[in-house]
Amino acid sequence: MDVVVWFFLLGVLAKLVKSDLRLPEPLYETLSIYLLIAIGLKGGIELSRQSLWDLLPQIALCVGLGLLIPVLVMPVLRALGLRAIDAASMAAHYGSVSVVTFAVGLAYLNTKGIATSSHAPLWVAVMEAPGIVAGIVLAYWYAKDGSTSASGDDGGLRSVLHDVLFGKSVLLLMGGLLIGAVMGEQGVAPIAPLFITPFKGVLALFLLELGLVAGARLGDLRRYGLRLIAFGLFAPPVLAMLGMAGARALGLGVGDMVVFAVLAASASYIAAPTAMRMALPKANAALSITASLGLTFPFNIVVGVPLYTHIAVWWGSV
Secondary structure, eight states: OOHHHHHHHHHHHHHHTTOOOOOOHHHHHHHHHHHHHHHHHHHHHHHTTSOHHHHHHHHHHHHHHHHHHHHHHHHHHHHTTOOHHHHHHHHHHHHSOOHHHHHHHHHHHHHTTOOOOTTHHHHHHHHHHHHHHHHHHHHHHHOSSSTTOOSSSSOHHHHHHHHHHTSHHHHHHHHHHHHHHHHHHHHHGGGHHHHTTTHHHHHHHHHHHHHHHHHHTTTHHHHHHHHHHHHHHHHHHHHHHHHHHHHHHTTOOHHHHHHHHHHHHOOOSSHHHHHHHHHOTTSOHHHHHIIIIIIIHHHIIIIIHHHHHHHHHHHHHO
């Protein structure tokens, strides 16, 4: 495992042994903002060296995966006995992406010496919003009791979509991408010692906090039973193969196949919960958070990323 994953496990252990370890809430918020900006800047720097026209097929794949995954996941969750509104909310979490899982995947590939496209952060930024939008649309489509109304005063789907597309996560990622693309490596150089060099150390601290959060939710697994556990552990590898196949179809390399597998397999626990809280206030938020953060996230960073890498290396050699 990459060194940063051990910090996540340390956080889980701290909760299991009932340690008083905790990170201040403002620090958690600061680390989130830092990671989103740093990932966006890195992608933007490399985007400045690329032709946007050449990237259109990859962008189309990101949007397609983000829209398709909730549609595929929704009937499975309904078959597991979830209410329509809960299934749509969870589908949105899995249609969106985890920026931290992406960062761990890149770190792992780097330690293995496997190259990836330098503009990969662009894929994260593009793929984060479509899954959330698809989940909201599915909720409006399936619900019959009006329980999907937005919680804001002006309400409605348009207001929710505005909050999703211009929310913190998407705005910071896209903003970082734009700044990096416009300024290029030379223009970003003055702030590189803050946003580029210490990235992995900041990621380790963030994973420590996520370990504390995930460890606190382990007890929820007993409440939701084996069906939720099975979905949280078996859905990621299946979705990963979908992302890997799409990358393979575009002729991308082994590293990029792993990245798309990681993105497709990951579930959002930052942007999606915020959007769902606004869009679907009657959905069971704990259900989605437990699955995405308590099950899928640990599975992906401990087992999934190495597994997807081995499969991609084998597939790439065939």
